[in-house]
Amino acid sequence: MAGNIPQFYLRLGIPADKPFFEENKDLYYGVLVNARILESFPKSTAAFLNDLSKPFIIDPDTYAFKLDPSMLKRERDFQIKRSYSELEKFYNSIITQCFKEDRPIYPADFLGSNGNTDVKKLDEFSSKVIAYEKTRIDSLIGGLLRFMVETNAHPYVLMAPYFDSSSIVDPWYKISLELAKVSTKFKEKYQLYPVICIEKSFLANEANIAHLVKDYDFSGFDGYFIWLPDFNEDSENLVLLSGYAKLVKNLSKYGKPIIGMYGKFFSALLSYNGMTGFSSGINYWDKRSLEIAGGGPPYPRYYVPFLHTFLPWENVARLFSEDPSLVCRCPACKQALSGGQPSMNDIKTHFLYARFQELGDVASKKKNTIVRELLADYSKKKPLLEPLIQLDHLERWGKVIATI
Amino acid sequence: MVFESTLYPPLTRHFQKDYLMAWEVPLASKKIDVVCARPKDSYFASNHLASGETNIPNTFQEIIAIEVKVEKWKKALRQALIYQLCAHKVYVALWYSYLKNIDFDCFARFGVGVIAVDGNARIVKESKQSPYVNPEYMSSIEKYLIEQKVRRG
Numbered sequence: 001m002a003g004n005i006p007q008f009y010l011r012l013g014i015p016a017d018k019p020f021f022e023e024n025k026d027l028y029y030g031v032l033v034n035a036r037i038l039e040s041f042p043k044s045t046a047a048f049l050n051d052l053s054k055p056f057i058i059d060p061d062t063y064a065f066k067l068d069p070s071m072l073k074r075e076r077d078f079q080i081k082r083s084y085s086e087l088e089k090f091y092n093s094i095i096t097q098c099f100k101e102d103r104p105i106y107p108a109d110f111l112g113s114n115g116n117t118d119v120k121k122l123d124e125f126s127s128k129v130i131a132y133e134k135t136r137i138d139s140l141i142g143g144l145l146r147f148m149v150e151t152n153a154h155p156y157v158l159m160a161p162y163f164d165s166s167s168i169v170d171p172w173y174k175i176s177l178e179l180a181k182v183s184t185k186f187k188e189k190y191q192l193y194p195v196i197c198i199e200k201s202f203l204a205n206e207a208n209i210a211h212l213v214k215d216y217d218f219s220g221f222d223g224y225f226i227w228l229p230d231f232n233e234d235s236e237n238l239v240l241l242s243g244y245a246k247l248v249k250n251l252s253k254y255g256k257p258i259i260g261m262y263g264k265f266f267s268a269l270l271s272y273n274g275m276t277g278f279s280s281g282i283n284y285w286d287k288r289s290l291e292i293a294g295g296g297p298p299y300p301r302y303y304v305p306f307l308h309t310f311l312p313w314e315n316v317a318r319l320f321s322e323d324p325s326l327v328c329r330c331p332a333c334k335q336a337l338s339g340g341q342p343s344m345n346d347i348k349t350h351f352l353y354a355r356f357q358e359l360g361d362v363a364s365k366k367k368n369t370i371v372r373e374l375l376a377d378y379s380k381k382k383p384l385l386e387p388l389i390q391l392d393h394l395e396r397w398g399k400v401i402a403t404i
Numbered sequence: 405m406v407f408e409s410t411l412y413p414p415l416t417r418h419f420q421k422d423y424l425m426a427w428e429v430p431l432a433s434k435k436i437d438v439v440c441a442r443p444k445d446s447y448f449a450s451n452h453l454a455s456g457e458t459n460i461p462n463t464f465q466e467i468i469a470i471e472v473k474v475e476k477w478k479k480a481l482r483q484a485l486i487y488q489l490c491a492h493k494v495y496v497a498l499w500y501s502y503l504k505n506i507d508f509d510c511f512a513r514f515g516v517g518v519i520a521v522d523g524n525a526r527i528v529k530e531s532k533q534s535p536y537v538n539p540e541y542m543s544s545i546e547k548y549l550i551e552q553k554v555r556r557g
Contacts, residue, residue: 299433312432312433312434313432313433314431314432314433314434314486314489314541315486317489317538317541318485318486318488318489318536321489321535321536321538322536340540341540387478387479387481387482387485387510388482388485388514389482390482
């Protein structure tokens with residue numbers, strides 16, 4: 001069934017991307033910003049979100065405090081980075097205690113003396129995280145401004161505090177679920193979605209999926225975020241892709257929005273299974289590990305619309321010379337490609353056009369049509385273009401979407 | 405067990421008589437395992453090496469790029485195909501005992517040559533001239549080779 005355009009949330013990763021958000025406002029639905037990035041550039045990010053007037057969501061990055069503290073420190077002086085020390089001021093005494101003891105947060109930090117989760121501790125942590133999300137932008141815009149002009153200071157949706165877990169018996173699974181449930185007490189007029197952040201191998205077992213879906217049946221939740229760390233839509237096998245599709249389909253029976261935290265075209269295809277939207281950066285963060293990446297701009301990768309994936313530019317140049325019919329004719333490429341290699345700006349703008357186009361295709365075409373097109377592209381081009389490029393993912397996606 | 409490094413000395417012996425050689429040559433986000441370049445006669449006579457001048461187009465008669473792998477020929481071919489943007493000829497060098505696994509028709513279709521390496525290196529399938537040479541990429545390789553030569557003094 002054809003349906004709504006999948007909501008595409010752009011992740012703000014580097015300040016240099018801001019002009020692309022501003023100049024291409026019609027090509028995406030909303031903005032997702034990590035709290036650690038917000039705290040790296042608080043005033044400018046708040047002003048940017050306010051001026052942009054698009055729906056925004058703050059990822060509270062609570063999982064980061066579960067990492068070894070060395071990953072949160074600066075290399076030059078081995079002190080906690082400013083962004084995390086700022087977050088610590090907002091979040092609560094558990095994080096303060098962890099920093100003081102130079103250790104990650106443990107499940108025991110949320111347990112009482114009887115070994116069960118301590119509601120008081122869950123309440124305290126959740127209330128602080130939720131308060132941060134609700135008020136941070138507003139307080140940064142601050143002053144008279146909010147009385148003088150209309151502001152866009154409030155998040156579209158609240159993201160419950162979360163920690164990654166390896167399985168449903170991992171203590172963090174229960175803690176994350178309970179933190180999310182407790183958070184609903186503080187949501188007030190806002191919508192609140194829990195984050196299902198679980199190791200991708202979990203998807204291989206249908207009983208696991210059924211168990212999780214049942215656990216997350218809670219009336220206070222208004223939707224769901226899903227993050228499967230290191231899940232690469234291009235390279236995952238049929239079992240894991242099918243598992244993801246089943247998870248989405250089973251969750252969708254609750255009739256609530258489901259947003260993928262990181263994804264690309266397979267996430268768009270999951271809209272046929274009930275996915276409402278997904279997020280990525282411009283040319284990066286379409287998959288994400290739990291590790292905190294170091295600095296440096298991402299290497300320029302060009303989004304190949306026919307493959308629905310990125311390739312380094314030199315691979316694209318060779319691909320286009322092999323098959324000129326694949327050359328993109330979007331407004332950004334039309335001019336750039338006539339002059340040879342596109343600039344980084346062209347590559348980014350091209351990606352936004354290409355993504356907008358493919359989301360429109362998903363919305364306007366029936367599932368069977370999209371699957372047929374994917375499989376036809378695969379069969380037609382594979383004999384001509386392999387091994388120059390890998391396109392088996394098109395077949396895997398088509399098979400999964402057709403059958404789930 | 406054969407290591408990739410085992411393949412380099414025989415390749416060097418095979419090409420060094422007629423070509424200048426460089427290893428790990430950068431090409432955009434990649435590094436070409438081996439580049440062999442046959443300089444024009446004027447190359448050594450000209451004074452650009454001494455002056456440090458590197459912007460000299462068409463310095464080389466022929467540039468060959470080689471992707472070295474012990475066994476994984478498909479992965480090697482995928483890499484080698486990108487090198488057709490910057491080299492006149494392109495080869496995949498493999499350890500000889502794995503040659504029986506490869507699809508020679510696939511190499512022929514794309515015009516990529518094959519080198520078998522044991523104690524020696526020998527070309528078992530000639531490379532065709534690349535029809536996809538991109539002046540910008542080739543120039544970047546030429547510049548790198550000249551700079552290397554200058555540094556080696």
